[in-house]
Amino acid sequence: MKTRHLLVSLASVSIVLAMPAFAAENAQDFVDKAAVGGRFEVDSSKIAQDKVTDQNVKEFAQKMIEDHNAANAKLESIAGEQKLQLPVDLDARHKSELQKLRDAAAPLDQPYVEMQRSAHADAVSLFEQYAKDGDNAPLKAFAQETLPTLKMHKEMIEKIATTSTDSSSAANSTTPAVKTTDTPSPSAPVPGANSFTEDQAKDRIQDAGYSNVSKLTKDDQGIWRGQASKDGKNTPIALDYQGNIVSGKN
Structure with missing residues (x-):
């Protein structure tokens, strides 16, 4: 009996280790993570709208508000139908990131862009995993339908980040110019204000x-x-x- 329990425990550990870093364990976990991520997109973009200067970043922020408000409403509807609870607030990490945006002096273009790059990497990972292996059919369909939009957002913010990096490098003669691509792999880390904790x-x-x-x-x-x-x-x-x-x- 002990051997059986040990094998079950080891199997459970293997499953956890095999899962993506940002994945949902079940339907409620997916709802929690997707809802928090969606609210963060809207709230951070509302803050950024008044504190960024690049027109492309402003337009991206407006698109995040529109697209994620629509996705959030759809998620809320499905969660209600499936008797799943939406989180009442953001988690500590996302609250901290929002506070950084509120407290920071304008312009916020670079911090906002970097937060969006990280957030969309997490979102695409979460939705890809649930679209493939989700345990709730309506939520799995929602993930499949929403994933292309998230991937489009990710491509947009990566392009904006690349463009702004190239512009900063060209404008600053004291900083070595760094050519970046959609899949950057520089031989040395690139200097710049870092918003990662x-x-x-x-x-x-x-x-x-x-x-x-x-x-x-x-x-x-x-x-x-x-x-x-x-x-x-x-x-x-x-x-x-x-x-x-x-x-x-x-």
């Missing part, structure tokens, strides 16, 4: 396949630095404001 930076590094991530320290160039293991080797690790991960460089 230490926990977010650590999660991103772990999602890239690293383990044993040490305490991270952000240097005066906005780069999170520390140590991590991969393929059995311990190496210096760095994460820049664009989310690029560079290993082997101090």
